[in-house]
Amino acid sequence: MIRPLPLLVAVVSLVFASACSGGHRSRARAGAEGGAVQAGERVSVKGSDTMVVLAQQLAERYMQTHPGTGLEVSGGGSGTGIAALLNRTTDIADASRPLNARERGQLPAAVETRVALDALAVYVHHTNRLPSVTMAQLALVFRGRITNWSELGGEDRPIVLYSRENNSGTYAYFKEHVLGGNDFAAAAQTLPGTAAVIHAVAHDRNGIGYGGIGFGTGVRTVPVATEDGAPVAPTLENATSGLYPLSRFLCMVTREPPTGATRAFLDWVVSPEGQAVVTPAGFYPMP
Amino acid sequence: MTERADAATVEKASRPAPRPLGTGYRAPWSDRIAEAVIRGLALVSVLSIALIFVFIAKEAIPLFFEPEAQQEFGGLAALFSPRTWPGYDASVFIWQPVGGTPKMNLVPLFVGTLKITVLGMLFSVPLAVLAAIFVSQYATRRAREVLKPALELMASIPSVVLGFFALMVLASLMQDTLGLPSRLNALVAAVGLAIAIAPVVFTVSEDALSSVPRELAAAALALGARKHQVVLRIVLPAALPGIAAGAILGFGRAIGETMIVLMASGNAAVVELFDPTSSARTVTATIASELGEVTPGDAHWRVLFLLGSLLFVVTFVLNRLAVWVVEALQRRWTAGASR
Known part of the structure; x- marks a missing residue:
């Protein structure tokens, strides 16, 4: 036999609780939209x-x-x-x-x-000795046309791509400025955040990823070269002077x-x- | 726990239902009010399921009637058939919904979902059923009292915790021991998923095995059957409907699981059905990671809702299928038995 009263009380109090919290919330929002500076x-x-x-x-x-x-x-x-x-x-x-x-x-x-101002860095595993990469190579790597490190002058290992989810501004920037609007390779893994990319690359000898310079710990950042120029490291001077191509x-x-x-x-x-x-x-x- | 309740109602469905107790007399008004409230609440739960489906479908359906939305991704056929996109050499299935030419082909997502789900089932179902056989048939009472709650407790591990475990621990472990080409892949996600669904399959199977009448086993033993013969030829066939229901419910849970696959699968939308070491992107993970960003009402938004509707239909059909399989098996195994 179910006793109805406790159930009723529980239901009613639940309804009230949600109603109250809802009201409180909307009042808080109204305050925020009010405009003038106040306590x-x-x-x-x-x-x-x-x-x-x-x-x-x-x-x-x-x-x-x-x-x-x-x-x-x-x-x-x-x-x-x-x-x-x-x-x-x-x-x-x-x-x-x-x-x-x-x-x-x-x-x-x-x-x-x-x-x-942010500079996008290209990350590889800390044991990867790749001296530098050109923008054109970078595009081919992330489009899936270059699939082995030996094609970039490294060891004979497959390249594992780490990219970002497509709601990311970093993704959009990289797609437009590096890939020239072309698609990422289908095999590029999409991770939810730069920290996840760093974590993945730090644990993967074959990995390559990209993300804000502010996160680059535990991985090696690779200097990037434009078509004609020398490789440029992602540093403050290079970013502010406009020399570094990914800022x-x-x-x-x-x-x-x-x-x-x-x-x-x-x-x-x-x-x-x-x-x-x-x-x-x-x-x-x-x- | 709902899976368990489902299986229980299913097993009783074949008998004619007696009138509920306590309905033959005029109840006091307080009871009747309480009854009305409870009936209302039950109705609300049924209605809300229906309304959820209506809402999801409502967002997806305009896709079929808006030529301009279809144009955005190259027509409805582009959702399901390969295409030679500008910049590609061959006809391919591509899921790249953001960019100059949005490419929203659903096939890579279906392949990813199927691959991870089937792999997860391959790992979890045999283990869960064997565990259920051991716990219900072989374990001593004391062992059973520890094992059963412990295994059932696994069902309550939040999937985000399992995902975290798969991402941080399993991924490195499996890459080191198996020499996998990438850290995050379908295999890692499938193992994580298996941990999540094994308790579901175990619980339902164990209940089914334990509820096989003891007389059957006793009679077989009395006729000189060995223990393993009794288990394999008497108890297991008799419990098969319940075990099948458990497996199908597990499949439903696996196909809808989001967090583990989102965290551990790498989410690359590759079309590679038979290579478990490649990455995979599932329908659920796609919805979870992309819905927050899309502009309400545009083609990408509608396609995501279409995916949601398909997922809803599939899990609904699977649940009905579970009921149907159980009933069919039950009829087969109880044929000739007196009612």
Whole structure:
């Protein structure tokens, strides 16, 4: 025999609990969209996995000096961040690539604030002695036309490709600037984040991967040569001077010209105080 | 646990159901209210399944009627047939949904799903059934009391934890011992998957084996059969419907499993059905990793929902198939027996 009363109480209290938490949430959101700077302001930052460490460190430092503002940082990929901006679930989208034409069409008033300079590094296993690689070779490797290290002057071993998921800004950048818009090889493994690529390459003698320079520990980064030039190592001087072929700007995007707490945060990020956080996070400050 | 309940209801389905106890008299109002609430809740669960399907299908169906959406990826036929894309030398199946020319061919995903699922079943079903035979037929009571809960506890390991284990430990271990060309591949994912589905298959099989009437085994033993003869020729055939149900339910769980394959398979959309050491991209992993990014309403979004609908239909059909197989086997093995 089931006793109905406890069940009823449980059901009713559950319904109430969810209703209450829902109401609380929507009130919090309303506050965030209000605009003016006031105590307890919340700003959400979502997007590029490459930028998530940078954004967290910026947020931590900012909240120490500006106790009135709470920043919520999450990753997911540049595309995810921009999609969140589109359906108004975030205030700022981190993007490691510029908006594409379709996104630009959907967010006509969007403002991209360049916050740092990033160089994409090409990683190999630390025992791999490959001295350098040209952009053309890199394209052939990741398109699956070069499948053995011996074709690049290395040992007779197969090449295992590590790439990123297709929602990644790094993926989009690499596809456009290195592969010339061509597809990655079907055999390229797609991993959810630069840290996963680093982990995979660090454990695979045959592996090659790409990702932000800020992550390159445990793997060897290979200097990249342009068609005519000498190999260039991914360093600050080479990235800021434009010599290194794989560098890009990291952006924080807002729906429209930023206001209120969002604006205060973005202004701080591009100020010398904010830019001081960029280098420890593994990127280069804006030149 | 639902798998277990399914199997139990299935076994009882052949008998005519008696009227539920406690329904022959006029119940007090409090009972009737409670009954109505519970009936409502039960209805909600049925309705929500139907509504989930309606919602998923609703997002996918416009794909078949919107010529401009179809144009984006080269027509409906491009979803299932190979094509010579610009920049390729031969006709190929390609899943590269983001880029200048989106290529959304579903075949690599089906191949990946099938490969990992079948491999996972090959590892888990024999092990789980043998474990069930041991626990139900050979183990001492004390061993059984430890083994059964321990194995069932494995079913409650979150799949993300199994995925993490496969990614960090299994992948390196298997590459070192087997000399695999890449660290993450279908084999690693299949082993991880096998750990996840073995408890499901074990639980259902063990229940089926334990519920074979003791009289059957006792009679066989009395006629001079050896223990292994009793197990192989009496108990196992009698429990076959339950074991088959367990295997099919395990298959359903495996085909829908996301986290383990997402983390351990490498997710490369290669069309390579018979090489377990290559990477594989499953339908579930594709949905999980791409749905967060796509623009709602465009072709990529609809194709992902189409994949979801197909997955839903497949698991639904598998569940019905499990019921049907069990009933068919039961009829066969109980033919001639008195009801």
